Amino acid sequence: MKSIGLDTSGKMIVKGPQKAKGTLTVSGAKNAVLPIMGASLLTDDDIDLRNVPDLADVRTMIEILESAGKVIERFDDQLIIKSSGNINSEIPYEPVRKMRASFNVYGPLTLRNGYAKVALPGGCSIGARPVDFHLEGLKKLGIESTIEHGFVTSKLNNPNSFINISLPFPSVGATEHVLTTACLLEGVKTTITNCAIEPEVTDLVNFLNKMGAKITGGGTSILKIEGVKKLSGVKYTIIPDRIEAGTYIILGKLVGEKLTIKNVSAEHLNSLFSVFDNIGSPVDYDEKKREVKVAETLLNPLNSISMETAPFPGFPTDLQPQITTFLSLVPGRSTITETVFKSRFYHIDELNRMGAKIRVEDNTAIIEGVNKLSGAPVEATDLRAAAALLIAGLVAEGETIISNVDHIFRGYENIHEKLEQVGIELIYEK
Numbered sequence: 001m002k003s004i005g006l007d008t009s010g011k012m013i014v015k016g017p018q019k020a021k022g023t024l025t026v027s028g029a030k031n032a033v034l035p036i037m038g039a040s041l042l043t044d045d046d047i048d049l050r051n052v053p054d055l056a057d058v059r060t061m062i063e064i065l066e067s068a069g070k071v072i073e074r075f076d077d078q079l080i081i082k083s084s085g086n087i088n089s090e091i092p093y094e095p096v097r098k099m100r101a102s103f104n105v106y107g108p109l110t111l112r113n114g115y116a117k118v119a120l121p122g123g124c125s126i127g128a129r130p131v132d133f134h135l136e137g138l139k140k141l142g143i144e145s146t147i148e149h150g151f152v153t154s155k156l157n158n159p160n161s162f163i164n165i166s167l168p169f170p171s172v173g174a175t176e177h178v179l180t181t182a183c184l185l186e187g188v189k190t191t192i193t194n195c196a197i198e199p200e201v202t203d204l205v206n207f208l209n210k211m212g213a214k215i216t217g218g219g220t221s222i223l224k225i226e227g228v229k230k231l232s233g234v235k236y237t238i239i240p241d242r243i244e245a246g247t248y249i250i251l252g253k254l255v256g257e258k259l260t261i262k263n264v265s266a267e268h269l270n271s272l273f274s275v276f277d278n279i280g281s282p283v284d285y286d287e288k289k290r291e292v293k294v295a296e297t298l299l300n301p302l303n304s305i306s307m308e309t310a311p312f313p314g315f316p317t318d319l320q321p322q323i324t325t326f327l328s329l330v331p332g333r334s335t336i337t338e339t340v341f342k343s344r345f346y347h348i349d350e351l352n353r354m355g356a357k358i359r360v361e362d363n364t365a366i367i368e369g370v371n372k373l374s375g376a377p378v379e380a381t382d383l384r385a386a387a388a389l390l391i392a393g394l395v396a397e398g399e400t401i402i403s404n405v406d407h408i409f410r411g412y413e414n415i416h417e418k419l420e421q422v423g424i425e426l427i428y429e430k
Protein backbone atom coordinates (compact mmCIF):
# COMPACT_ATOMS: atom_id res chain seq x y z
CA MET A 1 0.00 0.00 0.00
CA LYS A 2 1.45 3.38 -0.99
CA SER A 3 1.37 6.37 1.31
CA ILE A 4 -1.54 8.76 1.08
CA GLY A 5 -1.14 12.22 -0.37
CA LEU A 6 -3.43 15.19 -0.02
CA ASP A 7 -3.99 16.16 -3.61
CA THR A 8 -3.69 13.06 -5.72
CA SER A 9 -6.64 11.37 -7.29
CA GLY A 10 -5.91 7.76 -6.44
CA LYS A 11 -7.70 4.66 -7.58
CA MET A 12 -9.12 1.83 -5.55
CA ILE A 13 -9.70 -1.56 -7.09
CA VAL A 14 -12.17 -3.83 -5.32
CA LYS A 15 -13.06 -7.35 -6.37
CA GLY A 16 -16.48 -8.35 -5.06
CA PRO A 17 -18.29 -9.87 -3.43
CA GLN A 18 -16.19 -9.96 -0.24
CA LYS A 19 -16.84 -10.68 3.42
CA ALA A 20 -15.68 -8.67 6.46
CA LYS A 21 -14.87 -10.63 9.60
CA GLY A 22 -13.22 -9.34 12.79
CA THR A 23 -13.13 -5.98 14.57
CA LEU A 24 -13.18 -2.41 13.29
CA THR A 25 -12.49 0.41 15.76
CA VAL A 26 -13.99 3.84 15.15
CA SER A 27 -11.60 6.83 15.32
CA GLY A 28 -12.14 10.35 16.65
CA ALA A 29 -14.69 12.54 14.88
CA LYS A 30 -13.45 14.58 11.92
CA ASN A 31 -16.21 17.15 12.28
CA ALA A 32 -15.49 17.59 15.99
CA VAL A 33 -11.71 17.89 15.79
CA LEU A 34 -11.63 20.45 12.94
CA PRO A 35 -13.57 23.25 14.71
CA ILE A 36 -11.78 22.42 17.97
CA MET A 37 -8.41 22.83 16.25
CA GLY A 38 -9.66 26.14 14.81
CA ALA A 39 -10.68 27.28 18.31
CA SER A 40 -7.09 26.75 19.52
CA LEU A 41 -6.41 30.14 17.89
CA LEU A 42 -8.28 31.76 20.78
CA THR A 43 -5.35 31.16 23.15
CA ASP A 44 -1.54 31.21 23.24
CA ASP A 45 -1.50 28.36 25.77
CA ASP A 46 -0.87 24.75 24.76
CA ILE A 47 -3.83 22.68 23.58
CA ASP A 48 -3.42 18.93 24.03
CA LEU A 49 -5.92 16.88 22.01
CA ARG A 50 -6.41 13.11 22.17
CA ASN A 51 -8.28 10.69 19.89
CA VAL A 52 -7.33 12.87 16.90
CA PRO A 53 -7.75 10.92 13.66
CA ASP A 54 -5.01 11.04 11.04
CA LEU A 55 -7.05 12.39 8.15
CA ALA A 56 -6.27 14.54 5.13
CA ASP A 57 -8.62 17.22 6.55
CA VAL A 58 -6.77 17.25 9.88
CA ARG A 59 -3.50 17.71 7.97
CA THR A 60 -5.04 20.60 6.07
CA MET A 61 -6.10 22.20 9.36
CA ILE A 62 -2.56 21.69 10.70
CA GLU A 63 -1.27 23.54 7.61
CA ILE A 64 -3.66 26.41 8.32
CA LEU A 65 -2.76 26.63 12.00
CA GLU A 66 0.94 26.60 11.11
CA SER A 67 0.46 29.40 8.60
CA ALA A 68 -1.40 31.30 11.37
CA GLY A 69 1.63 30.96 13.68
CA LYS A 70 0.98 27.76 15.64
CA VAL A 71 3.53 24.99 16.16
CA ILE A 72 2.09 21.48 16.03
CA GLU A 73 3.42 18.24 17.45
CA ARG A 74 1.80 14.92 16.69
CA PHE A 75 2.29 11.58 18.51
CA ASP A 76 -0.09 8.83 17.37
CA ASP A 77 -3.58 10.11 18.20
CA GLN A 78 -2.30 13.05 20.25
CA LEU A 79 -1.98 16.53 18.80
CA ILE A 80 -0.30 19.34 20.73
CA ILE A 81 -0.90 22.86 19.47
CA LYS A 82 1.54 25.50 20.73
CA SER A 83 2.04 29.14 20.00
CA SER A 84 5.12 30.45 18.14
CA GLY A 85 4.55 33.87 19.68
CA ASN A 86 3.33 35.37 16.39
CA ILE A 87 -0.14 35.38 14.92
CA ASN A 88 -0.56 35.71 11.18
CA SER A 89 -4.16 36.34 10.28
CA GLU A 90 -3.88 36.03 6.48
CA ILE A 91 -4.78 32.55 5.26
CA PRO A 92 -4.11 31.72 1.58
CA TYR A 93 -6.51 30.11 -0.88
CA GLU A 94 -4.86 26.70 -1.17
CA PRO A 95 -5.82 25.11 2.19
CA VAL A 96 -9.24 26.80 2.25
CA ARG A 97 -9.91 25.42 -1.23
CA LYS A 98 -9.30 21.90 0.05
CA MET A 99 -11.63 22.14 2.98
CA ARG A 100 -14.50 24.44 3.77
CA ALA A 101 -14.16 23.97 7.54
CA SER A 102 -10.94 25.98 7.36
CA PHE A 103 -12.99 29.17 6.90
CA ASN A 104 -13.92 28.98 10.59
CA VAL A 105 -10.56 30.46 11.60
CA TYR A 106 -11.69 33.83 10.19
CA GLY A 107 -13.62 35.04 13.27
CA PRO A 108 -11.08 33.88 15.89
CA LEU A 109 -8.16 35.38 13.90
CA THR A 110 -10.00 38.70 13.62
CA LEU A 111 -10.38 38.85 17.40
CA ARG A 112 -6.76 37.93 18.05
CA ASN A 113 -5.23 40.30 15.48
CA GLY A 114 -7.85 43.00 14.97
CA TYR A 115 -8.33 41.90 11.37
CA ALA A 116 -8.06 38.81 9.16
CA LYS A 117 -7.88 38.02 5.47
CA VAL A 118 -9.06 34.52 4.59
CA ALA A 119 -9.83 33.00 1.20
CA LEU A 120 -13.50 32.33 0.52
CA PRO A 121 -14.21 28.61 0.34
CA GLY A 122 -14.91 27.54 -3.23
CA GLY A 123 -17.78 25.55 -4.66
CA CYS A 124 -18.24 21.96 -3.68
CA SER A 125 -19.47 18.92 -5.50
CA ILE A 126 -22.24 18.31 -2.97
CA GLY A 127 -23.97 21.59 -3.81
CA ALA A 128 -23.87 25.28 -3.09
CA ARG A 129 -22.24 25.97 0.25
CA PRO A 130 -22.22 29.70 0.87
CA VAL A 131 -20.95 31.42 4.05
CA ASP A 132 -23.60 34.13 4.28
CA PHE A 133 -24.91 32.90 7.68
CA HIS A 134 -21.35 33.02 9.02
CA LEU A 135 -20.76 36.58 7.82
CA GLU A 136 -24.17 37.86 8.99
CA GLY A 137 -23.62 36.36 12.45
CA LEU A 138 -20.09 37.75 12.69
CA LYS A 139 -21.36 41.19 11.63
CA LYS A 140 -23.60 41.24 14.68
CA LEU A 141 -20.51 40.44 16.75
CA GLY A 142 -18.87 43.60 15.37
CA ILE A 143 -16.90 41.99 12.55
CA GLU A 144 -17.36 43.91 9.31
CA SER A 145 -16.41 41.91 6.19
CA THR A 146 -15.42 42.97 2.70
CA ILE A 147 -15.23 40.46 -0.13
CA GLU A 148 -12.68 41.19 -2.85
CA HIS A 149 -10.68 39.02 -5.27
CA GLY A 150 -11.89 35.82 -3.60
CA PHE A 151 -10.84 36.86 -0.11
CA VAL A 152 -12.83 38.09 2.86
CA THR A 153 -11.17 40.83 4.88
CA SER A 154 -12.44 41.86 8.27
CA LYS A 155 -12.47 44.95 10.43
CA LEU A 156 -13.30 44.72 14.11
CA ASN A 157 -15.74 47.30 15.47
CA ASN A 158 -16.93 47.69 19.04
CA PRO A 159 -19.77 45.21 19.54
CA ASN A 160 -22.98 45.92 21.47
CA SER A 161 -23.16 44.54 25.01
CA PHE A 162 -26.14 42.31 24.22
CA ILE A 163 -26.31 40.50 20.90
CA ASN A 164 -29.06 38.26 19.52
CA ILE A 165 -28.36 36.13 16.47
CA SER A 166 -31.02 33.92 14.93
CA LEU A 167 -29.61 31.58 12.30
CA PRO A 168 -31.86 31.18 9.19
CA PHE A 169 -30.98 27.43 9.18
CA PRO A 170 -29.27 25.36 11.89
CA SER A 171 -25.98 25.42 9.99
CA VAL A 172 -23.25 23.41 11.71
CA GLY A 173 -20.40 25.58 10.45
CA ALA A 174 -22.12 28.92 11.13
CA THR A 175 -23.13 27.84 14.66
CA GLU A 176 -19.55 26.80 15.41
CA HIS A 177 -17.95 29.87 13.84
CA VAL A 178 -20.16 32.42 15.58
CA LEU A 179 -20.10 30.54 18.89
CA THR A 180 -16.30 30.26 18.94
CA THR A 181 -15.80 33.90 18.06
CA ALA A 182 -18.32 35.16 20.64
CA CYS A 183 -16.38 33.45 23.48
CA LEU A 184 -13.61 36.03 23.35
CA LEU A 185 -15.74 39.20 23.22
CA GLU A 186 -15.06 40.30 26.77
CA GLY A 187 -18.18 41.25 28.73
CA VAL A 188 -20.51 40.78 25.72
CA LYS A 189 -23.57 38.59 26.16
CA THR A 190 -24.52 36.77 22.95
CA THR A 191 -27.56 34.58 22.38
CA ILE A 192 -27.64 32.37 19.28
CA THR A 193 -30.97 30.76 18.39
CA ASN A 194 -31.81 28.06 15.86
CA CYS A 195 -28.36 26.57 16.47
CA ALA A 196 -27.21 23.27 15.05
CA ILE A 197 -27.30 20.60 17.77
CA GLU A 198 -25.05 18.05 16.08
CA PRO A 199 -22.92 16.15 18.65
CA GLU A 200 -19.82 17.78 17.15
CA VAL A 201 -21.18 21.24 18.06
CA THR A 202 -21.73 20.03 21.62
CA ASP A 203 -18.18 18.67 21.69
CA LEU A 204 -16.93 22.12 20.70
CA VAL A 205 -19.04 23.73 23.46
CA ASN A 206 -17.56 21.32 26.03
CA PHE A 207 -14.05 22.04 24.76
CA LEU A 208 -14.52 25.82 24.86
CA ASN A 209 -15.99 25.67 28.38
CA LYS A 210 -12.98 23.62 29.48
CA MET A 211 -10.79 26.44 28.10
CA GLY A 212 -12.66 28.84 30.38
CA ALA A 213 -15.45 30.03 28.09
CA LYS A 214 -18.87 30.77 29.60
CA ILE A 215 -21.39 29.00 27.37
CA THR A 216 -24.73 27.62 28.51
CA GLY A 217 -27.27 25.64 26.51
CA GLY A 218 -24.85 23.08 25.01
CA GLY A 219 -26.84 20.36 23.19
CA THR A 220 -29.86 22.68 22.71
CA SER A 221 -30.81 25.05 19.90
CA ILE A 222 -30.23 28.16 22.06
CA LEU A 223 -26.68 28.93 23.09
CA LYS A 224 -25.86 31.77 25.48
CA ILE A 225 -22.30 33.03 25.62
CA GLU A 226 -20.77 35.51 28.02
CA GLY A 227 -17.51 36.65 26.47
CA VAL A 228 -14.34 36.41 28.56
CA LYS A 229 -10.98 38.22 28.29
CA LYS A 230 -8.77 35.16 28.10
CA LEU A 231 -9.04 31.45 27.40
CA SER A 232 -6.53 28.89 28.63
CA GLY A 233 -4.84 25.72 27.43
CA VAL A 234 -6.54 22.34 28.03
CA LYS A 235 -6.30 18.62 27.51
CA TYR A 236 -9.31 17.30 25.64
CA THR A 237 -10.42 13.97 24.14
CA ILE A 238 -12.42 14.09 20.88
CA ILE A 239 -15.70 12.11 20.62
CA PRO A 240 -15.89 9.05 18.31
CA ASP A 241 -16.89 9.63 14.69
CA ARG A 242 -20.57 8.77 14.27
CA ILE A 243 -20.36 8.94 10.47
CA GLU A 244 -17.43 6.52 10.33
CA ALA A 245 -19.34 4.21 12.71
CA GLY A 246 -22.51 4.49 10.61
CA THR A 247 -20.58 3.77 7.42
CA TYR A 248 -19.09 0.58 8.92
CA ILE A 249 -22.50 -0.51 10.23
CA ILE A 250 -23.99 -0.14 6.72
CA LEU A 251 -20.97 -1.98 5.26
CA GLY A 252 -21.47 -4.75 7.83
CA LYS A 253 -25.15 -5.09 6.94
CA LEU A 254 -24.06 -5.83 3.35
CA VAL A 255 -20.83 -7.81 3.68
CA GLY A 256 -20.38 -8.53 7.41
CA GLU A 257 -19.68 -11.97 8.79
CA LYS A 258 -19.28 -11.73 12.56
CA LEU A 259 -18.10 -8.14 12.29
CA THR A 260 -17.69 -6.13 15.51
CA ILE A 261 -17.55 -2.34 15.43
CA LYS A 262 -16.03 -0.81 18.55
CA ASN A 263 -16.19 2.70 19.97
CA VAL A 264 -19.73 3.42 18.75
CA SER A 265 -21.74 6.25 20.36
CA ALA A 266 -25.26 4.91 19.86
CA GLU A 267 -26.76 8.10 21.33
CA HIS A 268 -25.44 9.89 18.21
CA LEU A 269 -26.82 7.29 15.80
CA ASN A 270 -30.47 6.86 16.82
CA SER A 271 -31.66 7.98 13.38
CA LEU A 272 -29.60 5.27 11.63
CA PHE A 273 -30.73 2.64 14.14
CA SER A 274 -34.39 3.54 13.54
CA VAL A 275 -33.90 3.37 9.77
CA PHE A 276 -32.63 -0.20 10.21
CA ASP A 277 -35.57 -0.95 12.57
CA ASN A 278 -37.94 0.19 9.82
CA ILE A 279 -36.09 -1.83 7.19
CA GLY A 280 -36.58 -4.86 9.44
CA SER A 281 -32.93 -5.42 10.37
CA PRO A 282 -32.34 -3.92 13.86
CA VAL A 283 -28.81 -2.96 14.88
CA ASP A 284 -27.35 -5.20 17.60
CA TYR A 285 -25.76 -2.71 20.03
CA ASP A 286 -24.11 -3.59 23.33
CA GLU A 287 -24.42 -0.48 25.47
CA LYS A 288 -21.86 -1.55 28.06
CA LYS A 289 -19.17 -2.34 25.54
CA ARG A 290 -20.27 0.46 23.19
CA GLU A 291 -19.97 -1.93 20.26
CA VAL A 292 -22.14 -3.16 17.41
CA LYS A 293 -22.18 -6.72 16.13
CA VAL A 294 -23.29 -6.85 12.53
CA ALA A 295 -23.70 -9.45 9.80
CA GLU A 296 -24.97 -9.50 6.25
CA THR A 297 -28.73 -9.07 6.24
CA LEU A 298 -29.78 -9.20 2.57
CA LEU A 299 -31.09 -12.76 2.78
CA ASN A 300 -33.62 -11.72 5.45
CA PRO A 301 -37.02 -10.31 4.50
CA LEU A 302 -36.48 -6.53 4.35
CA ASN A 303 -38.87 -3.61 3.94
CA SER A 304 -38.36 -0.76 1.50
CA ILE A 305 -38.68 2.62 3.22
CA SER A 306 -39.21 6.34 2.71
CA MET A 307 -36.81 8.57 4.59
CA GLU A 308 -35.22 11.99 4.57
CA THR A 309 -32.01 13.58 5.75
CA ALA A 310 -32.28 16.41 8.26
CA PRO A 311 -30.16 18.29 10.78
CA PHE A 312 -29.44 16.32 13.98
CA PRO A 313 -31.23 14.41 15.48
CA GLY A 314 -32.50 13.63 11.96
CA PHE A 315 -30.76 11.23 9.58
CA PRO A 316 -27.33 12.71 8.67
CA THR A 317 -26.77 13.85 5.10
CA ASP A 318 -23.24 12.44 5.53
CA LEU A 319 -24.71 8.90 5.58
CA GLN A 320 -27.12 9.45 2.70
CA PRO A 321 -24.87 8.07 -0.08
CA GLN A 322 -23.98 4.96 1.97
CA ILE A 323 -27.59 4.14 2.92
CA THR A 324 -28.53 4.68 -0.75
CA THR A 325 -26.13 1.85 -1.66
CA PHE A 326 -27.84 -0.34 0.94
CA LEU A 327 -31.38 0.52 -0.20
CA SER A 328 -30.45 -0.15 -3.83
CA LEU A 329 -30.43 -3.84 -2.82
CA VAL A 330 -33.65 -3.84 -0.75
CA PRO A 331 -36.66 -5.20 -2.69
CA GLY A 332 -39.36 -2.67 -3.56
CA ARG A 333 -39.30 1.10 -3.92
CA SER A 334 -37.50 3.21 -1.34
CA THR A 335 -37.15 6.98 -1.37
CA ILE A 336 -34.66 9.34 0.22
CA THR A 337 -35.29 13.07 0.31
CA GLU A 338 -32.19 15.17 0.81
CA THR A 339 -33.09 18.32 2.78
CA VAL A 340 -29.63 19.53 3.83
CA PHE A 341 -27.59 19.62 0.58
CA LYS A 342 -30.35 19.43 -1.99
CA SER A 343 -28.19 18.32 -4.91
CA ARG A 344 -26.06 15.76 -3.08
CA PHE A 345 -26.79 13.00 -5.60
CA TYR A 346 -23.68 12.69 -7.75
CA HIS A 347 -23.12 9.13 -6.50
CA ILE A 348 -26.43 8.02 -8.04
CA ASP A 349 -25.24 7.90 -11.66
CA GLU A 350 -22.22 5.90 -10.52
CA LEU A 351 -24.38 3.42 -8.56
CA ASN A 352 -26.58 3.09 -11.65
CA ARG A 353 -23.47 2.17 -13.65
CA MET A 354 -23.14 -0.72 -11.20
CA GLY A 355 -26.67 -1.94 -11.91
CA ALA A 356 -28.67 0.04 -9.33
CA LYS A 357 -32.03 1.46 -10.46
CA ILE A 358 -32.28 4.92 -9.01
CA ARG A 359 -33.69 8.14 -10.40
CA VAL A 360 -33.66 11.60 -8.92
CA GLU A 361 -36.70 13.87 -8.89
CA ASP A 362 -36.04 17.30 -7.38
CA ASN A 363 -34.29 16.49 -4.11
CA THR A 364 -35.60 12.93 -3.82
CA ALA A 365 -33.86 9.73 -4.92
CA ILE A 366 -36.33 7.05 -5.94
CA ILE A 367 -34.73 3.65 -5.57
CA GLU A 368 -36.14 0.47 -7.14
CA GLY A 369 -34.38 -2.38 -5.31
CA VAL A 370 -32.36 -4.76 -7.51
CA ASN A 371 -31.07 -8.19 -6.48
CA LYS A 372 -27.43 -7.57 -7.31
CA LEU A 373 -24.89 -4.92 -8.23
CA SER A 374 -22.09 -5.58 -10.70
CA GLY A 375 -18.58 -4.16 -10.63
CA ALA A 376 -17.78 -1.24 -12.95
CA PRO A 377 -15.38 1.68 -13.32
CA VAL A 378 -16.87 4.55 -11.30
CA GLU A 379 -15.79 7.96 -10.07
CA ALA A 380 -16.00 9.34 -6.54
CA THR A 381 -17.08 12.97 -6.45
CA ASP A 382 -16.82 13.57 -2.70
CA LEU A 383 -15.86 11.93 0.54
CA ARG A 384 -19.13 10.16 1.37
CA ALA A 385 -19.79 9.26 -2.28
CA ALA A 386 -16.41 7.50 -2.22
CA ALA A 387 -17.51 5.50 0.85
CA ALA A 388 -20.83 4.60 -0.81
CA LEU A 389 -19.04 3.36 -3.94
CA LEU A 390 -16.51 1.38 -1.92
CA ILE A 391 -19.35 -0.40 -0.07
CA ALA A 392 -21.08 -1.02 -3.41
CA GLY A 393 -17.85 -2.45 -4.84
CA LEU A 394 -17.55 -4.86 -1.91
CA VAL A 395 -21.05 -6.27 -2.39
CA ALA A 396 -21.04 -6.21 -6.21
CA GLU A 397 -20.02 -9.10 -8.42
CA GLY A 398 -16.74 -8.51 -10.27
CA GLU A 399 -14.25 -5.67 -10.34
CA THR A 400 -15.00 -2.08 -9.38
CA ILE A 401 -12.39 0.58 -10.03
CA ILE A 402 -13.10 3.76 -8.09
CA SER A 403 -11.24 6.75 -9.47
CA ASN A 404 -10.71 9.99 -7.52
CA VAL A 405 -10.94 7.81 -4.45
CA ASP A 406 -8.58 9.99 -2.40
CA HIS A 407 -11.62 11.93 -1.19
CA ILE A 408 -12.11 9.00 1.17
CA PHE A 409 -8.94 9.80 3.14
CA ARG A 410 -10.42 13.17 4.10
CA GLY A 411 -12.80 11.42 6.47
CA TYR A 412 -11.86 7.79 7.11
CA GLU A 413 -8.68 7.16 9.07
CA ASN A 414 -6.60 4.36 7.54
CA ILE A 415 -9.69 2.91 5.91
CA HIS A 416 -7.73 0.57 3.65
CA GLU A 417 -5.71 -0.79 6.59
CA LYS A 418 -8.78 -1.11 8.83
CA LEU A 419 -10.63 -3.01 6.10
CA GLU A 420 -7.61 -5.21 5.37
CA GLN A 421 -7.63 -6.18 9.06
CA VAL A 422 -11.17 -7.55 8.67
CA GLY A 423 -10.20 -9.59 5.64
CA ILE A 424 -11.11 -7.18 2.83
CA GLU A 425 -8.73 -7.07 -0.11
CA LEU A 426 -8.29 -3.71 -1.80
CA ILE A 427 -5.71 -2.38 -4.17
CA TYR A 428 -4.94 1.32 -3.80
CA GLU A 429 -3.01 3.03 -6.58
CA LYS A 430 -1.83 6.57 -6.24
Ligand code: UD1
Nearest residue numbers: 031101128129130131132133134171172173174318340341
Ligand atom coordinates in the same frame (compact mmCIF):
# COMPACT_ATOMS: atom_id res chain seq x y z
C1 UD1 B 1 -21.02 20.39 8.24
C2 UD1 B 1 -20.18 19.14 8.18
C3 UD1 B 1 -20.59 18.29 6.98
C4 UD1 B 1 -22.08 18.01 7.02
C5 UD1 B 1 -22.88 19.29 7.21
C6 UD1 B 1 -24.36 19.04 7.46
C7 UD1 B 1 -18.10 19.82 9.17
C8 UD1 B 1 -16.64 20.11 9.00
N1 UD1 B 1 -18.78 19.52 8.06
O1 UD1 B 1 -20.78 21.13 7.06
O2 UD1 B 1 -19.85 17.08 7.02
O3 UD1 B 1 -22.48 17.42 5.82
O4 UD1 B 1 -22.39 20.02 8.35
O5 UD1 B 1 -24.54 18.22 8.56
O6 UD1 B 1 -18.60 19.84 10.29
N2 UD1 B 1 -25.69 27.23 4.40
C9 UD1 B 1 -25.96 28.48 3.86
N3 UD1 B 1 -25.20 29.54 4.30
C10 UD1 B 1 -24.23 29.42 5.23
C11 UD1 B 1 -23.96 28.14 5.77
C12 UD1 B 1 -24.71 27.06 5.34
O7 UD1 B 1 -26.84 28.63 3.02
O8 UD1 B 1 -23.57 30.42 5.59
C13 UD1 B 1 -26.50 26.06 3.95
C14 UD1 B 1 -25.65 25.06 3.19
O9 UD1 B 1 -25.56 25.39 1.82
C15 UD1 B 1 -26.42 23.76 3.41
C16 UD1 B 1 -26.97 23.93 4.83
O10 UD1 B 1 -26.92 25.33 5.11
O11 UD1 B 1 -27.48 23.63 2.51
C17 UD1 B 1 -26.21 23.16 5.89
O12 UD1 B 1 -24.85 23.49 5.85
P1 UD1 B 1 -23.94 23.47 7.15
O13 UD1 B 1 -24.68 22.84 8.29
O14 UD1 B 1 -23.39 24.83 7.35
O15 UD1 B 1 -22.77 22.48 6.71
P2 UD1 B 1 -21.23 22.65 6.99
O16 UD1 B 1 -20.99 23.30 8.30
O17 UD1 B 1 -20.58 23.23 5.78
